[in-house]
Amino acid sequence: NAGVTQTPKFQVLKTGQSMTLQCAQDMNHEYMSWYRQDPGMGLRLIHYSVGAGITDQGEVPNGYNVSRSTTEDFPLRLLSAAPSQTSVYFCASSSPYSGNTIYFGEGSWLTVV
Amino acid sequence: KQEVTQIPAALSVPEGENLVLNCSFTDSAIYNLQWFRQDPGKGLTSLLLIQSSQREQTSGRLNASLDKSSGRSTLYIAASQPGDSATYLCAVYDSWGKFQFGAGTQVVVTP
Secondary structure (H helix, E strand, O other), rough: OOEEEEEEEEEEEEEOOOEEEEEEEEEOOOOOEEEEEOOOOEEEEEEEEEEEOOOEEEOOOOOEEEEOOOOOOEEEEEEOOOOHEEEEEEEEEEOOOHOOOEEEEEEEEEEEE | OEEEEEOOOEEEOOOOEEEEEEEEEOOOOOOEEEEEEEEEOOOOOEEEEEEEEOOOOEEEEEEEEEEEOOOOOEEEEOOHHHHHEEEEEEEEOOOOOOOOEOOOOEEEEEE
């Protein structure tokens, strides 16, 4: 009963480095999304996907890239890390066939120095 | 553009008091509204989901109401306990197929 799994949980990057945050769900959900959470700002949508092969930008997409080759996986790539990308990242999934309840991963704490 | 607001940003109550948390949204064309709890350094735990056709949902000491026409939802927590201390967030699932979150209300229940 894994739900939404994110890795890594913690990561420190140097400015300019690239990395990928992994996200996988085992609920066969169509919708997957990535959010970042910053103090006092709530969760902001970075990118989302409504199915394999379909992605779109959210509120704060700059500096991030996504792809959705399978229903289960939705990785988030930081192309060239900047200190402004220091944040907590959450992956989430949902499905209209389960009432659009949104399920979250445990979060990934990223620090860019 | 849908905007979700939660006021107050922080709340402190003595143990035993009822908690009332507010969530307002600007576009009433929503499919559902969900309340979450977040503990420090942790992810989000879903508490209650109210479909757009519903007026309220209850689970134990928690009751959430939804008034789409006025763009408001209220989460009531009866007889608060120190273990209820957390940040509570609401999110609306809107007609664009996206979830929009409020910034949350940080709750402290003092013994």
